[in-house]
Amino acid sequence: MLADDEKWMRHALALAREAERLGEVPVGAVLVRGGELLAEGFNQPISSNDPTAHAEVVVLRNAAKAVSNYRLPGTTLYVTVEPCTMCAGSLIHARVSRLVYGAPEPRAGAVASQLQVLSQPFYNHRMEVEGGVLAEECATLMSDFFANKRR
Numbered sequence: 001m002l003a004d005d006e007k008w009m010r011h012a013l014a015l016a017r018e019a020e021r022l023g024e025v026p027v028g029a030v031l032v033r034g035g036e037l038l039a040e041g042f043n044q045p046i047s048s049n050d051p052t053a054h055a056e057v058v059v060l061r062n063a064a065k066a067v068s069n070y071r072l073p074g075t076t077l078y079v080t081v082e083p084c085t086m087c088a089g090s091l092i093h094a095r096v097s098r099l100v101y102g103a104p105e106p107r108a109g110a111v112a113s114q115l116q117v118l119s120q121p122f123y124n125h126r127m128e129v130e131g132g133v134l135a136e137e138c139a140t141l142m143s144d145f146f147a148n149k150r151r
Contacts, residue, residue, distance in 0.1 A: 002133075005100050008032055008078040009134045012102070015042040015055070016080045016141055022047055026145050029055035029079040031063045031072065031096075038075060039063035055079055056087035060094050071095045080138040082109035082131065088117040091127065098128040102138030 008030055015028025019042035027043040041058030045051050056079055064070045076098040077091060082105040091099060099118070101111065110117040112131055 004035070005078070005130065005133045008076075009080070009100065009102055009138070011037070011040070012055075012078045012080050013134065013137060013141065015040055016138075019043045019055070020141070020145055026141050027055040027079065027081050029059040029077060031059050031075050031077050033072075033075045038072075039066055052086065054084065054087050056083055057090055060090055060096075064094070073097060076100060078133075081105050081142060082111050082113055084108050085110040085115060085117060088115075092118065092123055092125050095125055096127055098130070100130045100133050102131075102133055103135050103142060104131060104139075 011030050012028040016026040019028060020026035024043040024046055030040045031038045039059050039062035041055050041062055043055045044058060045053040056077065059077065060072065063072055072094045075096050077096050078100045080102040082101045082103065083091065088110040104113050106113050108114060111129060118127060118129060
C-alpha cells in the first residue's frame with residue numbers, strides 16, 4: 001500500500017506545484033477509488049475568488065460531479081498538507097473512506113495537529129487516516145513557498 005500511497009502523493013505534489021505556479025499556496029489533492037484516479041485539484045481561492053476553494057474541496061467537487069453523487073464512499077483522498085477544519089468537515093460529509101496526507105500543519109491542522117476533527121465521537125462517519133507520506137517533500141514545498149513570499 002505504501003507504494004500506491006507514494007505514487008498518488010507524487011501526483012498531488014505535481015498539482016501543488018501547479019498551484020504555486022499560479023501564485024496559490026501549494027497544496028494539491030487527488031481522489032482515488034479502486035486504484036483509479038477519480039478527480040484531482042489544487043488550491044485556488046485567490047484565482048477563483050472563492051475562500052472555500054482549498055485543494056480538498058476542489059477535488060471533492062470535481063469527483064461529485066464526475067460520479068453524479070455528493071457521497072464518495074470507498075475513496076481515498078491524498079493531499080499534500082494536513083487538512084484544515086473546513087476541509088476535514090467536507091471529507092466527513094462526502095463520506096471519504098481514507099485520508100492520506102503529507103506534511104502536518106502545526107498551526108491549523110484539524111486532523112492530528114490541533115483539533116482532531118475526524119475523531120470526534122459525535123460524527124457518524126469514520127475514516128482511516130495516514131499522515132506523513134512524503135512529508136519532508138511536502139513540507140519543503142510549503143516552507144520554500146512562504147520563504148520566497150517573505151523575500
